[in-house]
Amino acid sequence: MHMTTWLIPLLPLFGAAIIGLLGRKLGRIAVSVIGVGVVLLAFAFTLRAFVLAGSAPDHRLASCSFTWMSTGNLSVPMGLVFDPLSSLMALVVTGIGALIHLYSVGYMWEEEGFARYFAYLNLFIFFMLCLVLGNSLPLLFVGWEGVGLCSYLLIGYYFETDYAPAAGLKAFLTNRVGDLGVLIGMMALFAHFGTLTIAELLTKVGHLSPEVGFGILSFATLMLFVGACGKSAQVPLYIWLPDAMAGPTPVSALIHAATMVTAGIFMVCRLAPLFQLAPITLSVIAWVGGITALFAATIGLVQRDIKKVLAYSTVSQLGYMVMALGAGGFAAGFFHVFTHAWFKALLFLGAGSVIMAMHHEQDLFRMGGLRAKLPITFWTMLLATLAIMGFPGFSGFFSKDEILYLAYLRHPALWVIGVAAACCTSFYMWRLMALTFWGEPRDPHAYEHAHESPWTMTLPLVILAVGSVVVGYLGVPEAFGGHFAIGRFLEPSLSFGQLHAHEGHHEGPAILLACISTVLGLGFGLFGFLSYRSGTALAESRAARFPTLHRILLNKYYVDEGIERGILAPVRGLGRLLWQVGDVIIVDGIGVNLPAALARLGGEFLALFQTGRVRNYTLGMVLGALAILWIFFK
Amino acid sequence: MPFAESLWGNLVQDLPLLVPVLFLWIVGTLMLWPLGSWLLKSMPKRQWSGITFVVLLVTLVLVFRTPAGQGFSGMFQVDGLTTGFQILAIVAAAITVILSQPQLNALKEQSVEYYALILFSTSGMMLLVGATDLVSLYMALELMALCIYILVGYLREQDRGIEAGIKYFLLGAFSSGLLVYGMSLIFAAAGGKTTNLAALNQALALAPRNAELMIFTGVILVLAGFGFKVAAVPFHMWSPDVYDGAPTPITAFLSTAPKAAALGAFVRLFGTAFNGVHGDWAAPLSFMAAASMILGNIAALRQQSMKRLLAYSSIAHVGYMLLAVLSHDAQAGAQAIWLYMLTYLLMQGGVFAVIIYLQGKGEGERIEDFRGLSKRRPMLAFAMLVFMLSLGGIPPMLGFFAKFYLFKLAIEQGFVTLTVLAFLTSAISAYYYLNVVATMYFKEAPEGEAQPMGSGLSIVVFATCLLVLVGTCLGPWLMDWTARIVLV
Numbered sequence A: 001m002h003m004t005t006w007l008i009p010l011l012p013l014f015g016a017a018i019i020g021l022l023g024r025k026l027g028r029i030a031v032s033v034i035g036v037g038v039v040l041l042a043f044a045f046t047l048r049a050f051v052l053a054g055s056a057p058d059h060r061l062a063s064c065s066f067t068w069m070s071t072g073n074l075s076v077p078m079g080l081v082f083d084p085l086s087s088l089m090a091l092v093v094t095g096i097g098a099l100i101h102l103y104s105v106g107y108m109w110e111e112e113g114f115a116r117y118f119a120y121l122n123l124f125i126f127f128m129l130c131l132v133l134g135n136s137l138p139l140l141f142v143g144w145e146g147v148g149l150c151s152y153l154l155i156g157y158y159f160e161t162d163y164a165p166a167a168g169l170k171a172f173l174t175n176r177v178g179d180l181g182v183l184i185g186m187m188a189l190f191a192h193f194g195t196l197t198i199a200e201l202l203t204k205v206g207h208l209s210p211e212v213g214f215g216i217l218s219f220a221t222l223m224l225f226v227g228a229c230g231k232s233a234q235v236p237l238y239i240w241l242p243d244a245m246a247g248p249t250p251v252s253a254l255i256h257a258a259t260m261v262t263a264g265i266f267m268v269c270r271l272a273p274l275f276q277l278a279p280i281t282l283s284v285i286a287w288v289g290g291i292t293a294l295f296a297a298t299i300g301l302v303q304r305d306i307k308k309v310l311a312y313s314t315v316s317q318l319g320y321m322v323m324a325l326g327a328g329g330f331a332a333g334f335f336h337v338f339t340h341a342w343f344k345a346l347l348f349l350g351a352g353s354v355i356m357a358m359h360h361e362q363d364l365f366r367m368g369g370l371r372a373k374l375p376i377t378f379w380t381m382l383l384a385t386l387a388i389m390g391f392p393g394f395s396g397f398f399s400k401d402e403i404l405y406l407a408y409l410r411h412p413a414l415w416v417i418g419v420a421a422a423c424c425t426s427f428y429m430w431r432l433m434a435l436t437f438w439g440e441p442r443d444p445h446a447y448e449h450a451h452e453s454p455w456t457m458t459l460p461l462v463i464l465a466v467g468s469v470v471v472g473y474l475g476v477p478e479a480f481g482g483h484f485a486i487g488r489f490l491e492p493s494l495s496f497g498q499l500h501a502h503e504g505h506h507e508g509p510a511i512l513l514a515c516i517s518t519v520l521g522l523g524f525g526l527f528g529f530l531s532y533r534s535g536t537a538l539a540e541s542r543a544a545r546f547p548t549l550h551r552i553l554l555n556k557y558y559v560d561e562g563i564e565r566g567i568l569a570p571v572r573g574l575g576r577l578l579w580q581v582g583d584v585i586i587v588d589g590i591g592v593n594l595p596a597a598l599a600r601l602g603g604e605f606l607a608l609f610q611t612g613r614v615r616n617y618t619l620g621m622v623l624g625a626l627a628i629l630w631i632f633f634k
Numbered sequence B: 001m002p003f004a005e006s007l008w009g010n011l012v013q014d015l016p017l018l019v020p021v022l023f024l025w026i027v028g029t030l031m032l033w034p035l036g037s038w039l040l041k042s043m044p045k046r047q048w049s050g051i052t053f054v055v056l057l058v059t060l061v062l063v064f065r066t067p068a069g070q071g072f073s074g075m076f077q078v079d080g081l082t083t084g085f086q087i088l089a090i091v092a093a094a095i096t097v098i099l100s101q102p103q104l105n106a107l108k109e110q111s112v113e114y115y116a117l118i119l120f121s122t123s124g125m126m127l128l129v130g131a132t133d134l135v136s137l138y139m140a141l142e143l144m145a146l147c148i149y150i151l152v153g154y155l156r157e158q159d160r161g162i163e164a165g166i167k168y169f170l171l172g173a174f175s176s177g178l179l180v181y182g183m184s185l186i187f188a189a190a191g192g193k194t195t196n197l198a199a200l201n202q203a204l205a206l207a208p209r210n211a212e213l214m215i216f217t218g219v220i221l222v223l224a225g226f227g228f229k230v231a232a233v234p235f236h237m238w239s240p241d242v243y244d245g246a247p248t249p250i251t252a253f254l255s256t257a258p259k260a261a262a263l264g265a266f267v268r269l270f271g272t273a274f275n276g277v278h279g280d281w282a283a284p285l286s287f288m289a290a291a292s293m294i295l296g297n298i299a300a301l302r303q304q305s306m307k308r309l310l311a312y313s314s315i316a317h318v319g320y321m322l323l324a325v326l327s328h329d330a331q332a333g334a335q336a337i338w339l340y341m342l343t344y345l346l347m348q349g350g351v352f353a354v355i356i357y358l359q360g361k362g363e364g365e366r367i368e369d370f371r372g373l374s375k376r377r378p379m380l381a382f383a384m385l386v387f388m389l390s391l392g393g394i395p396p397m398l399g400f401f402a403k404f405y406l407f408k409l410a411i412e413q414g415f416v417t418l419t420v421l422a423f424l425t426s427a428i429s430a431y432y433y434l435n436v437v438a439t440m441y442f443k444e445a446p447e448g449e450a451q452p453m454g455s456g457l458s459i460v461v462f463a464t465c466l467l468v469l470v471g472t473c474l475g476p477w478l479m480d481w482t483a484r485i486v487l488v
Helices: A002-026 A026-053 A084-107 A115-134 A137-155 A162-195 A198-203 A216-231 A237-246 A249-258 A260-270 A270-276 A278-300 A304-328 A330-357 A375-389 A395-410 A412-437 A444-451 A455-476 A483-494 A509-532 A536-545 A549-552 A555-605 A614-632 B004-033 B033-043 B045-065 B082-107 B112-130 B134-150 B160-188 B197-205 B209-230 B238-245 B248-273 B278-301 B306-325 B330-359 B378-391 B398-412 B416-444 B453-484
Strands: A066-070 A074-078 B069-071 B077-080
Touching: A002 A026, A002 A115, A026 A084, A026 A115, A066 A137, A074 A137, A074 B033, A084 A115, A084 A249, A084 A260, A084 A330, A084 A455, A115 A249, A115 A260, A137 A162, A137 A198, A137 A216, A137 A237, A137 A249, A137 A260, A162 A198, A162 A270, A198 A270, A198 B378, A216 A260, A237 A249, A237 A304, A237 A375, A237 A555, A249 A260, A249 A304, A249 A330, A249 B112, A249 B134, A260 A270, A260 A304, A260 A330, A260 B004, A270 A278, A270 A483, A270 B306, A278 A304, A278 A395, A278 A412, A278 A509, A278 B330, A304 A330, A304 A395, A304 A412, A330 A375, A330 A395, A330 A412, A330 A483, A375 A395, A375 A412, A375 A455, A375 A509, A375 B398, A395 A455, A395 A509, A412 A555, A455 A483, A455 B082, A483 B330, A509 A536, A509 B004, A536 A549, A536 A555, A549 A555, A555 B278, A555 B416, A614 B160, A614 B209, A614 B278, B004 B045, B004 B077, B033 B330, B033 B378, B045 B112, B077 B082, B077 B112, B082 B112, B082 B330, B082 B453, B112 B134, B112 B238, B112 B248, B134 B160, B134 B248, B160 B197, B160 B209, B160 B238, B197 B248, B209 B278, B209 B306, B238 B248, B238 B306, B248 B306, B248 B330, B278 B306, B278 B416, B306 B330, B306 B398, B306 B416, B330 B378, B330 B398, B330 B453, B378 B398, B378 B453
Parallel strands: none
Antiparallel strands: A066 A074, B069 B077
């Protein structure tokens, strides 16, 4: 048992090692088999652990751990833990990961760096599993940093281009800001509780009552949330995610939609009992999430790049999840992580299929009328669109509705923000669908050559489409007569055996709210569809009517420019100052070159005494002995 | 005849202590006289190095089997210190013998005498480290040194070699004079009754106040004599010239074996005889250590000849080791020196093997000759890289651990300023060691074919490289093992 659980993260690591070291010699088929196979195997073992953990008395399965490091009063174990939260997340990572690996075989087949791609992707799965399954914060942090590294490597996959490495760098640097927060948060927790093992930490937390005012718990959780902001692309650290679309499309689906970007939400859920105790942090989280959801959704309204639309959509959806966490709905937030993983991965993969059919054309305004050419892609993407817009009965409907309801309970204004974001979501998704699949082909040449993708790509689409529809039924909210089963399932992880206020009191007009948001969403979806169904003319005329607004949205509120002028330029100036004064003059000059010159001069001076004559040497010895006598005799 | 009987009895009792030395003497004598001339006719000369090597191995086994004890009227003692430093001397001699084989072949200068002299010199070292009497100490020192004078000037065809030999001999004789004079002053100050080290210590403690200058002068002169042998500043001036002029294998020998032996005797002499008068010699010795570290490292910076560079760096290394001689805890000091010397021996042996390879037929020992070695002989360059990093004491190499234990001891004994100085100067040393590495890896190779490498040489290079690497892995446990061997 214990051995097989260790295999879950180690299998992808082996895969990465083998492909990374021998990839060029193995050939594409062997690389595909190994790359997909290890993830599939890991999925099978995860499934087994999932079942075993479910049947365990406390729904927890801790695999044997040994001491990783022990110094002073810090002792960090190395071990894996399977509880409802982590095993479900691990299933998502390995399951959807396997599908996307399979999809990548088709999508990347023509690429030069096929093996390199799969080595990175397997390595990513390894680190993601460390993050999810690790039983201590340091191990989680290793995974956290590792997925950041893989994300960087994969964003910059097309390293011959100018923009891809720059985008990778941007992602890495932005994430570093967040990582610093995680480190500070971890240290604060260690200073206060004396442990970094998650189970011990949460046990100690259990005796405390919610913090009044701003104390150490608020500080630590806020710092951890800064990390979550970086990884999960929340305002103001979201800027890297849209640029991350420079990577291959399956990477966008796996890392920048389904798994890695939800790591921040996962971490907050993992430490849910801790966050429960910090009301200040929770309200910060709720408002940051709400603002992000609306902010990103409005930018998504006008983007022309199909992947950029989906990227802003992801940021917006992540905002939803974070808002749910802030409203105390950890289960609801994680439920949305779960459903979002299916339909957003599907949307990206569908977009990838479209892009490939159009010969690497990503501009929506150059597509159109692809419905007949790409039937499987079209139908599966349609299902995903219905899911993300919250069409009744689809998975997004249930998870989003639960979040909006919790937001309403927290503060009605949050609900308004959430509904507005949902309307934007419907609008831009239908805009995307209409521009891609309806209307006249705007690039006849590319349209002529467009064709459906191979089975390795369509099979994952179909599986994900089925998931997008059905996974919602795992958590039908109580307002609709369900039991919110996923919430009960996650309960042992989220409360960690402690009795906190049960989330969702279900007072208030749950059904009414749901109806309002659903009708509004459908209306805006229809509006978007009708505006773009017959082409871009209508949209352009509308843009001409509100030139300022359109320009602001198109330029993403000028956030990148603001950061460039407000932060990067001064930092660069400081760097130049330190370089020319601090480094060139002080360190290199006074610190290095001056002593070096002195030493060299000393060497020249000493060489004067090395005359090669015995009489001089004898004299030297005598003088030396006399000098010593003279100096040291008291 | 009671006198003869008691003499015989003592001899039978004490002789086992000297078995390894006696073995060397007998073999050396046989090599020089009847056996040598008889075999010479039937055997190619080049096989002598192999035989010598085997002899040294046997001696090593004998050393391990020698029982601990004291004998010859308290003139010689076998203990952990003796055994440990005898091992060092034998290993150094063995490395020298292997290195000599290709070099002397290339120069067509093989001869039995050469190897016999190495054996005699080694026997002198083995006596030196066990000597517990001023007289036996001096005798052993001279036995060791006289053989080396000849070896330094062994290549009679080369002016440089002759000059180095004579220079070393003259200065050596002079330093011996200082040493003997110092000893006689101490002998006199202690009442002229004994030359035994332990007895001297007691006598010196009882010496009258007005003998202080006499004792101090004696100690300083002895210090000068030993300083000359280990090439510590300001008694170091011979070493760059002699290193440069001597045949390269002998340079390797010179930079390791006599230093090991002299340092062993140094520890014993100052740890036992002058133990009580510690305050008197600690300050001058600290001065010598500090001056050696500074001068050795700084002067090495501008060297273009590899052998001269190693001569100066060897002065610096001795400076570090003198830190351990200063230690109040003689045993810990001896252990630190022993470990340092052992690692130094390995690294030095490896470096000299590489130099000999590059030298080919007596030319080319400049740092420039290492240009592009990484392209021509990547394995060799890698080994050299390992030696250089290790000599520089860069973590986690073996040399780092040796330095670490040495400096740790010095800090524990309270020599903080000196240790800081040692750190700083060893940072300087990184420059000239890494300069060699940079030359090998980043400079273009000169025109011309790569020389074929003798199998013996490559074995030495790779074996020592391997040893250094293995030792690196075992670094944390080295001191514990040393403590088991070197027990004073």
